[in-house]
Amino acid sequence: MSLKIQTLNNISARGLDRLPRDLYEVASEMSEPDAIILRSANMHNMDIPASVRAIGRAGAGVNNIPLDKMTERGVPVFNAPGANANAVKELVLSGMLLSARNILGAWKYVEELTSTGEDLKKEVEAGKKKFKGVELPGRTLGVIGLGAVGVNVANAAQALGMAVSGFDPGITINNAWRLSAGVAEALSVDDLMSGSEFVSLHVPLVDGTRGLVNADRLKLMPKGAVLLNFSRAEIVDEDAVLESLAEGHLKYYVCDFPSEKLRGHERVITLPHLGASTDEAEDNSAIMIADQLRDWLEVGNIRNSVNFPEAIMPPTANAHRVVVINKNQPNMVGQITSALARHNHNIADLLNKSKGEIALSLVDVDAEVAQGALDELAAISGVLCVRYLGAIGPKAG
Numbered sequence: 153m154s155l156k157i158q159t160l161n162n163i164s165a166r167g168l169d170r171l172p173r174d175l176y177e178v179a180s181e182m183s184e185p186d187a188i189i190l191r192s193a194n195m196h197n198m199d200i201p202a203s204v205r206a207i208g209r210a211g212a213g214v215n216n217i218p219l220d221k222m223t224e225r226g227v228p229v230f231n232a233p234g235a236n237a238n239a240v241k242e243l244v245l246s247g248m249l250l251s252a253r254n255i256l257g258a259w260k261y262v263e264e265l266t267s268t269g270e271d272l273k274k275e276v277e278a279g280k281k282k283f284k285g286v287e288l289p290g291r292t293l294g295v296i297g298l299g300a301v302g303v304n305v306a307n308a309a310q311a312l313g314m315a316v317s318g319f320d321p322g323i324t325i326n327n328a329w330r331l332s333a334g335v336a337e338a339l340s341v342d343d344l345m346s347g348s349e350f351v352s353l354h355v356p357l358v359d360g361t362r363g364l365v366n367a368d369r370l371k372l373m374p375k376g377a378v379l380l381n382f383s384r385a386e387i388v389d390e391d392a393v394l395e396s397l398a399e400g401h402l403k404y405y406v407c408d409f410p411s412e413k414l415r416g417h418e419r420v421i422t423l424p425h426l427g428a429s430t431d432e433a434e435d436n437s438a439i440m441i442a443d444q445l446r447d448w449l450e451v452g453n454i455r456n457s458v459n460f461p462e463a464i465m466p467p468t469a470n471a472h473r474v475v476v477i478n479k480n481q482p483n484m485v486g487q488i489t490s491a492l493a494r495h496n497h498n499i500a501d502l503l504n505k506s507k508g509e510i511a512l513s514l515v516d517v518d519a520e521v522a523q524g525a526l527d528e529l530a531a532i533s534g535v536l537c538v539r540y541l542g543a544i545g546p547k548a549g
């Protein structure tokens with residue numbers, strides 16, 4: 153077996169090294185890849201070959217991937233939850249400090265001084281009053297989206313002495329456990345924004361979050377507030393932000409997504425989408441994605457897919473595994489097992505899971521599966537894809 157993995161972005165070598173080269177060919181240009189690994193490359197207008205059986209996003213956000221199209225084709229899309237969350241948190245904290253102390257303005261002031269010796273010292277002392285800042289303890293921070301990144305930001309800000317509130321109607325039990333006890337629950341986005349001097353956004357870009365921060369909501373924030381957006385540009389109405397800055401209502405907009413309008417504005421701090429760009433985050437994300445892709449391609453297990461159910465079944469000894477992906481509709485398991493029975497295949501183990509419109513069966517059969525049986529499975533109405541992985545289990549006695 154040789155599997156072809158196409159990379160659409162630079163992916164950490166420590167991650168790609170998890171794909172043994174006797175089994176995997178990895179390249180940025182190739183025809184008919186079995187899987188694609190990417191970071192922020194935009195796949196929406198890409199012609200995705202029919203050979204692709206998985207897409208791995210070495211990071212969190214999947215808004216650059218045509219999820220519906222992939223689900224219709226029966227292709228799982230994986231991401232790496234939490235792998236880069238600490239990196240983003242550190243940049244958000246930096247953003248709060250940059251804005252609280254006007255560090256960039258102060259740095260620029262010093263860079264532009266031309267005097268020397270005692271004159272320089274005098275100018276430094278005379279100029280510094282323009283850059284007086286505020287301290288973070290006691291200041292209010294509202295975090296919208298308490299996922300992997302948001303919880304890290306909320307907890308770290310609380311540890312710095314800030315009064316933190318959060319809003320996330322879909323918070324997972326795991327993230328609720330991770331959240332520091334002192335983080336208050338906001339009742340709505342409006343409630344959160346009206347009580348926060350700093351607001352940090354940590355929601356995915358989906359239809360429901362596009363334009364989440366608009367002119368009306370910016371008006372709710374206290375005068376002199378700071379908005380931080382390390383999620384996605386489209387979550388914030390940029391024109392409304394610029395208007396609020398011009399009116400002197402918003403003090404700073406700190407964001408990871410530059411645009412022509414934002415660039416050069418003296419109270420916009422915009423970074424080149426740097427949130428996840430650390431050695432650690434790049435390694436973590438690539439390692440997680442490479443391991444998850446291997447588990448899917450070689451064993452049929454699904455971990456951390458955004459469009460497929462979690463499905464993990466240890467291989468049965470001496471068994472041959474078939475993976476069937478189908479539309480989530482009645483009587484599919486019955487038809488799958490009947491088709492196998494017609495070919496005298498005895499099922500040793502079976503796992504069936506579903507999520508939304510998709511269902512997946514992992515079937516361990518006690519002997520090699522005949523092509524005729526696989527063809528019959530593929531012909532069942534509603535079946536999107538059949539993969540035969542062969543003998544993947546341990547050999548028993």
Ligand SMILES: NC(=O)C1=CN([C@@H]2O[C@H](COP(=O)(O)OP(=O)(O)OC[C@H]3O[C@@H](n4cnc5c(N)ncnc54)[C@H](O)[C@@H]3O)[C@@H](O)[C@H]2O)C=CC1
Binds near residue numbers: 212213236321322
């Ligand atoms: N700047 C950068 O380099 C990076 C940016 N990101 C962005 O940050 C986003 C969040 O990342 P993670 O925390 O890892 O994702 P996550 O999936 O762990 O957390 C997202 C949270 O947002 C919540 N949410 C969704 N819609 C909401 C709404 N309307 N109101 C309130 N909460 C809502 C979800 O329930 C979930 O708990 C990513 O989707 C990505 O767009 C993530 C990593 C790096």
Ligand SMILES: O=C(O)C(=O)COP(=O)(O)O
Binds near residue numbers: 192210214236426
């Ligand atoms: O993980 C995410 O959602 C990010 O935005 C990070 O993007 P990147 O991998 O740095 O292109």
